[in-house]
Amino acid sequence: MEVVIGDGAEIARLAADVIEERVRARAAIGSRAVLGLATGSSPLAVYDELVRRHHEEGLSFAGVEAFMLDEYIGLEEDDPRSYRNVIEQELVSRVDFTPGDVHGLDSHAEDIPAACTAYEMAIVAAGGVDVQLLGIGADGHVAFNEPGSSLASRTRLKTLTAGTRADNARFFDGDVDAVPRHCLTQGLGTIMQARHLVLVALGRAKSEAVHQLVEGPVSVLWPATVLQHHPHVTVLVDEGAASRLQLAPYYREAFAEKPSWQGL
Numbered sequence: 001m002e003v004v005i006g007d008g009a010e011i012a013r014l015a016a017d018v019i020e021e022r023v024r025a026r027a028a029i030g031s032r033a034v035l036g037l038a039t040g041s042s043p044l045a046v047y048d049e050l051v052r053r054h055h056e057e058g059l060s061f062a063g064v065e066a067f068m069l070d071e072y073i074g075l076e077e078d079d080p081r082s083y084r085n086v087i088e089q090e091l092v093s094r095v096d097f098t099p100g101d102v103h104g105l106d107s108h109a110e111d112i113p114a115a116c117t118a119y120e121m122a123i124v125a126a127g128g129v130d131v132q133l134l135g136i137g138a139d140g141h142v143a144f145n146e147p148g149s150s151l152a153s154r155t156r157l158k159t160l161t162a163g164t165r166a167d168n169a170r171f172f173d174g175d176v177d178a179v180p181r182h183c184l185t186q187g188l189g190t191i192m193q194a195r196h197l198v199l200v201a202l203g204r205a206k207s208e209a210v211h212q213l214v215e216g217p218v219s220v221l222w223p224a225t226v227l228q229h230h231p232h233v234t235v236l237v238d239e240g241a242a243s244r245l246q247l248a249p250y251y252r253e254a255f256a257e258k259p260s261w262q263g264l
């Protein structure tokens with residue numbers, strides 16, 4: 001697990017570098033990259049940077065396949081707060097993905113367990129996720145895997161905690177009762193199968209979750225801690241989110257002294 005402490009612009013650049021490198025490397029061999037897309041406010045600057053590179057530097061997403069992490073249950077299909085519509089607005093409509101190549105969880109499916117299994121199979125059929133972008137909740141959730149989630153969990157329905165609903169009320173005009181109680185989410189076991197995990201955390205409100213993620217004991221109480229068992233994780237944090245890291249001086253030194261040939 002590599003921890004990089006930087007400002008928002010630097011974090012966005014680094015995350016976009018990882019994605020761009022993978023997209024271009026796959027395209028160069030006539031293959032397609034598979035991206036894992038996250039919602040929430042943390043990845044927004046990353047998406048803006050990718051859009052900029054698309055317009056100014058010829059970065060193309062044509063042929064790239066993408067899978068989203070999670071989705072609310074109970075919102076209308078055209079609700080702008082549904083994660084499918086958020087990702088459409090923040091990224092997909094601004095670049096050149098081939099229509100149909102960005103996949104989201106179908107919270108309107110008649111048979112939810114079957115839809116979840118089909119989603120898992122679609123990820124496998126695509127060859128697995130190359131780069132998975134992640135945020136983290138203040139309670140240590142990734143995607144919508146709330147505390148208590150099995151560390152081996154697969155895509156399934158979850159009940160949101162009161163804390164997460166309160167945090168996300170900001171997207172629902174502050175009305176916590178308007179935030180759905182249920183969601184579909186890739187499981188921790190599903191996320192762990194992506195080849196490179198890039199987690200972005202911004203602000204002091206995330207500092208305890210980031211400390212636990214990087215330095216705490218692996219526990220269902222802080223679901224993100226399962227990432228400690230992944231061989232390739234990049235944690236990109238700003239000063240606020242890094243403020244409780246015990247080994248911050250070491251992470252800073254390791255990144256500053258990194259050999260130039262060694263990418264993220």
Ligand SMILES: N[C@@H]1[C@@H](O)[C@H](O)[C@@H](COP(=O)(O)O)O[C@@H]1O
Binds near residue numbers: 137144
């Ligand atoms: N399901 C999403 C997560 O995927 C996201 O990482 C997290 C943090 O969101 P934000 O980046 O807005 O703080 O909360 C939401 O509940």
